[in-house]
Amino acid sequence: MKRYETVxxxxxxxxxxxxxxxxxxxxxxxxxxxxQVPCDxxxxxxxxxxxxxxxxxxxxxxxxxxxNFFKELSDTVEVGINKNLLQGGGL
Numbered sequence: 171m172k173r174y175e176t177v178x179x180x181x182x183x184x185x186x187x188x189x190x191x192x193x194x195x196x197x198x199x200x201x202x203x204x205x206q207v208p209c210d211x212x213x214x215x216x217x218x219x220x221x222x223x224x225x226x227x228x229x230x231x232x233x234x235x236x237x238n239f240f241k242e243l244s245d246t247v248e249v250g251i252n253k254n255l256l257q258g259g260g261l
Contacts, residue, residue, distance in 0.1 A: 183221075183242070183243055183246045184220075184221045185217075185220065185221060185222055185223050185228060185239065185243070186217050186218040186219055186220040186221065186223065187218065188239060188242065189217060189218065189231050189235070189239070190218040192235050192237045192239075193235065196235065196237075198235075200214045200215065203231075203234065203235075206234040207227075207230055207231075207234065228240065
């Protein structure tokens with residue numbers, strides 16, 4: 171069984187935190203987002219605390235907030251891969 175290492179902090183990406191940040195940057199409310207998704211406000215607050223969510227839900231957030239979270243997430247993967255290669259590590 172393969173043991174997984176913890177992800178270094180500079181490579182981690184909290185989807186919930188990014189959704190919360192983008193919502194705030196756009197001056198939108200949690201109630202507004204909950205109506206758009208649609209779900210309860212409490213579910214949105216729970217999502218803010220998560221590091222990962224389903225791709226379907228993330229796609230919905232992308233559409234509603236007009237922000238490409240997938241691009242940002244893929245950029246963190248590329249940075250992590252490049253950093254690992256520079257340090258002599260393999261994939």
